[in-house]
Amino acid sequence: MSDPVAHTRLLFAPGDLRGAESIDDAALITAIGDVEAAWVNAQSAAGLISADQRTEAVEAIEASAWSLAADATALETLAADAEAGGNPVIPFLTAVRSRLAPATGRIVHRGLTSQDVLDSALGVLVSRAVRQTQAALEGISARLVALSDAHAETLCLARTLTQPALPTTFGLRVATWAAEVDEVRRLTPVIDSVQVGGAAGTRAAIREFAGERTEVLLREFQVQLRGPDAALAAVPVPWHTDRVRVLTWGTHFTQCVTVGSSIARDVLIGTRPEVGELRLAATGGSSAMPQKTNPTSAVLLHRNGMRVPGAMATLVTTAAEAVEERSDGAWHAEWPTLAELMTLALSSLTLLEETVAGLSADAARMRTNLDAASPGIFAEKVTTVFGDRLTKAQIAEITAPGGDPEQRLRHALAQSSGSSDDPTPPDVEGFFAPENSLGEAEDIRQTIIATIAERNPRPDQH
Numbered sequence: 180m181s182d183p184v185a186h187t188r189l190l191f192a193p194g195d196l197r198g199a200e201s202i203d204d205a206a207l208i209t210a211i212g213d214v215e216a217a218w219v220n221a222q223s224a225a226g227l228i229s230a231d232q233r234t235e236a237v238e239a240i241e242a243s244a245w246s247l248a249a250d251a252t253a254l255e256t257l258a259a260d261a262e263a264g265g266n267p268v269i270p271f272l273t274a275v276r277s278r279l280a281p282a283t284g285r286i287v288h289r290g291l292t293s294q295d296v297l298d299s300a301l302g303v304l305v306s307r308a309v310r311q312t313q314a315a316l317e318g319i320s321a322r323l324v325a326l327s328d329a330h331a332e333t334l335c336l337a338r339t340l341t342q343p344a345l346p347t348t349f350g351l352r353v354a355t356w357a358a359e360v361d362e363v364r365r366l367t368p369v370i371d372s373v374q375v376g377g378a379a380g381t382r383a384a385i386r387e388f389a390g391e392r393t394e395v396l397l398r399e400f401q402v403q404l405r406g407p408d409a410a411l412a413a414v415p416v417p418w419h420t421d422r423v424r425v426l427t428w429g430t431h432f433t434q435c436v437t438v439g440s441s442i443a444r445d446v447l448i449g450t451r452p453e454v455g456e457l458r459l460a461a462t463g464g465s466s467a468m469p470q471k472t473n474p475t476s477a478v479l480l481h482r483n484g485m486r487v488p489g490a491m492a493t494l495v496t497t498a499a500e501a502v503e504e505r506s507d508g509a510w511h512a513e514w515p516t517l518a519e520l521m522t523l524a525l526s527s528l529t530l531l532e533e534t535v536a537g538l539s540a541d542a543a544r545m546r547t548n549l550d551a552a553s554p555g556i557f558a559e560k561v562t563t564v565f566g567d568r569l570t571k572a573q574i575a576e577i578t579a580p581g582g583d584p585e586q587r588l589r590h591a592l593a594q595s596s597g598s599s600d601d602p603t604p605p606d607v608e609g610f611f612a613p614e615n616s617l618g619e620a621e622d623i624r625q626t627i628i629a630t631i632a633e634r635n636p637r638p639d640q641h
Contacts, residue, residue, distance in 0.1 A: 440484020
């Protein structure tokens with residue numbers, strides 16, 4: 180009887196469930212089955228086995244994979260059995276061959292090694308996850324562009340090193356978020372999921388049984404896993420200990436998490452009641468303080484951001500520890516690490532999508548906070564425009580809290596000219612208005628939006 184509860188750790192990390200379904204044990208064993216079936220189909224397409232052998236073997240592989248994926252207890256038993264050989268491919272093959280006559284069982288996995296299958300299976304999972312991250316990144320970017328356009332003229336306070344800096348617009352701030360998201364989308368790697376090297380990366384056994392049909396076999400295997408377009412691509416050389424591509428995969432997932440965490444930090448600051456510039460539609464309550472509405476989605480995004488550095492450091496270590504023709508432990512350490520990074524990436528992008536969809540700005544509160552920081556935030560402008568006529572002490576007095584900075588500026592300029600009755604004083608009306616101190620904020624915002632549009636043309640623009 181199937182056990183409805185597997186040994187998971189999802190309660191330790193709320194939010195991980197968003198990404199776990201695509202990378203759980205059932206997904207992995209299904210991908211392993213897909214790879215083994217693809218190898219049998221490739222042998223058939225290359226004329227190396229009969230149609231009846233192909234049918235019998237593929238049916239056994241698929242039946243084994245589906246029965247395992249549907250039974251949590253069976254998966255746990257498989258995991259226990261995997262310990263002896265150090266990977267789940269070996270007990271999976273035992274399950275498959277138990278359904279087959281010995282002669283047909285020998286064509287399953289023929290010439291491959293466990294790393295070929297597991298690397299290819301992980302590549303299948305990574306490619307699926309990347310398709311999900313691509314779609315999510317595109318959707319999030321579009322939402323942020325719309326939010327930026329809506330707040331192109333919404334004034335707010337720029338902060339540097341946590342302190343009030345200059346006036347800016349919320350539209351520009353959101354545009355920089357959109358730029359980050361689109362950059363991650365643009366840098367998404369192409370996933371080459373096929374690994375075929377044999378026991379020592381030389382394809383010796385494959386060449387023994389496939390002979391002159393080896394190239395056809397490899398090509399058909401690649402097509403089976405990657406689709407018809409793969410017929411035009413070169414078959415990758417074995418990469419058993421060349422793990423740079425795995426680092427590239429991990430980097431993409433890390434970027435997905437990091438961009439979400441970065442935006443979440445801005446949201447968490449803005450939703451603080453004492454700041455009050457942002458609101459989230461979907462919030463969580465408190466178990467002890469019923470008056471609270473916590474920005475939970477942003478909190479979990481921030482949490483994910485603190486989890487990825489360790490995982491990525493592990494992939495860096497495993498790549499550096501990849502030795503000779505097969506690694507002793509470094510390869511094995513990649514699997515749980517990649518699974519965690521994929522989970523975190525899919526979880527983060529789902530949470531980010533919800534955060535952005537439920538985000539609203541309080542323009543009035545932004546203006547209040549901007550005015551509260553004035554006139555100190557105009558010190559740079561006064562220095563730039565009138566620094567040759569005013570002393571530092573005068574500038575400090577003009578931009579000190581309280582009073583009318585415009586009046587104080589006029590008075591200081593009059594004094595610097597030698598007479599308070601100067602008939603041609605500089606025109607300083609509106610000098611301290613935030614909307615007159617934005618520099619090229621809107622030009623920069625529009626450049627960002629235009630760049631994103633160029634990278635993501637609508638279907639009707641082709």
